[in-house]
Amino acid sequence: MEQDVALAVVVLVAGGVAAQWLAFRFALPAIVILFAAGLLVGPGLGLIDPSEAMGHNLHALIGLAVALIVFEGGLALNFKELRAAGQGVVRLTVVALPVNWLLGALAAAYIGGLDWGASILFGAIMVVTGPTVILPLLRQARLERRSASFLKWEAILNDPAGAILAAAVLEFLILFQFGDDEALLEVALRLGVGLAVGVALGVGAAFLVRRLFVADLTPEILKTPMLLALALSVYALANLAISEAGLVAATVFGLTLANIDVPGLSELKRFKEGLVVLIVSTLFIVLVADLDTEVFLALSWPIVLLTLAMLLVVRPLAIALATIGSDLDWRERVLTGAIAPRGIVAAAVAGLAGARLAEVGYDEAALIEPTVFAVIATTVVVHGFALPPLARALGLSKGDDPAVAIIGASDWAVDLSRALGLAKVRVVLIDTFPGAAKRARRAGISAIQTQILSEEAEDRLADSPIDYALVATKDDVYNALVSARLGPDLGRERVFQLPAAGDVDLAHELDRDWRGKLFGRLPFAEYERRFEAGWRFAAEPATRALAPQTDEAGLVFVRGGRILFDSLEAQDGSGLEDGIAVVFLPPEEVRGREVEEEAAGSTSLLRSSVKR
DSSP states (O other): OOOHHHHHHHHHHHHHHHHHHHHHHHHHOHHHHHHHHHOOOOOOOOOOOOHHHHHHHHHHHHHHHHHHHHHHHHHTOOOHHHHHTHHHHHHIIIIHHHHHHHHHHHHHHHTSSSHHHHHHHHHTTTTTTOHHHHHHHHHHBOOOOHHHHHHHHHHHHHHHHHHHHHHHHHHOOOOOOOHHHTTTHHHHHHHHHHHHHHHHHHHHHOOOOOOOOTTTSSSSHHHHHHHHHHHHHHHHHHTOOOOOOOOEEHHHHHHHTTTTOOOHHHHHHHHHHEEEEHHHHHHHHHHHHHHHHHHHHHHOHHHHHHHHIIIEEEEEEEEHHHHTTTSHHHHHHHHHHOOOOOOOHHHHHHHHHHHHHHHHOOOGGGGGHHHEEEEEEEHHHHHHHHHHHHHHHTOOOOOOSOOEEEOOOOHHHHHHHHHHTTOOHHHHEESHHHHHHHHHHHTTTTTEOOOOOSOOOOOOHHTTTSSSSEOOOOHHHHHHHHHHHHHHHOGGEEEEEEOSSSSSHHHHHHHHGSOOOOOOOOOHHHHHHHHHHEEEEEEEEEEHHOOOOOOOOOEEEEEEEEEEEOBOOOOOOOOOTTTTTEEEEOOHHHHHHHHHHHTTTTOOOHHHHHOO
């Protein structure tokens, strides 16, 4: 038995990580691959049966894992973002939730053929979208900030709300079935108490953490374990009041922490993000692998039609009704109405609630689980692939052009930015000196006057996030500090800094955790000296920059949405040879190229990029 459990855990964890890597490698929606992996190792090949391997503890473990997921989701909710999103978030949570419930229940009764008890419970389960599926899709789709905020806030807030709604509906239906005339009042009272307890526990735990962290009463090594322990504790305690109130407590705990200025929280967030990716990957495979073949046998044409109705009628109509008179424009209403993938909470609640409702005499309740999973499977696949192209078609995507931040707006950095722009790279220059930012803007380049390490910079870059960073100031120590700070967020392979001046060898003397990858071979002073002597950056076909007869180095290569910075440290440059290269040319090369182009009567990227 112990070996069966160990094998199941290894298969689930390894399969989840492998699915995430495949999604990254081939630019596919991770949630789709996870769903396919669950079907393969579970009903497909029969490698694992989570319920048999873990017994009755499975659902308790799933609940604890979901608590950590919604806690981490709450940490991503900042009230500044809420203010920027306007009233749309309120409409998508407070207003759209009951409308979704009503329309979902009607569709289940009149299209799916479920009895009214099962229909009401099905409608309650279907109000959730869930951060487990929305957040990975948002990272891939590159939505503009406001639209992403709508979907993110709705998913994170509706997840616990939908779970506790489903639990309350289930309890009411059971009491009603046994002839309890005051069932509604009893459930309403317990629901109110459960919500109050959940909110109180979440807020109280957050302020306890703030007190301990601000007063330095907790050593660094205990901070992350303390947060995880408290998230699980408030979840378990709130569930004593009413089932699923723990999800409210865990979400409120994370939400409060994110908005009360707790020092050192950003470093802890990164650890929990990685942990949650692992949990989500494992859980999704668990829930799909745990499906019994009877679930698939229960699928019928009414269920298929109900699934289509949920996608094409219920969700779009609910959002359209809930957002009447709001500040959402028609494009935002279309996007939010079209995208609503269901995830782990819906799957977990459906398996337990449907079976329990069937036990007390609701004949159609056994169809809840296959119907919910039909909606989950369809929305995961359809919305996973549809979100990026739909966002682009509606003009709500940031586009596929890569974005680079250059920290340090020197004259040569401005010239480099212009050349990158000709290669269709979006560049933003960041400098603390007002004159440098103004000079860059006069050259037609986006520039921000701010300290890159400040919260202000994070807020200003939120509307146009960056994919790569080049830290290019005069101060080598500052360059390393900024690179070390940006590395975990952007990926250490996407953060570069200039080599140090003199005999300092950063590649061997400073660990990669404390610096960026080294860009080019010249320190700041040498770029500055050469620029004053007439050297200029230019964009030209990479085949020419790589030709054996040329002496200049290709500093940056661009092809599609991929960028390769010239570095002494190993990088895979395959596939970029037919792209664009940004090179640093001496004066004689600049003049020679201009003469060639004038003779050919052409206007090339090189000619357009030279600063006269």
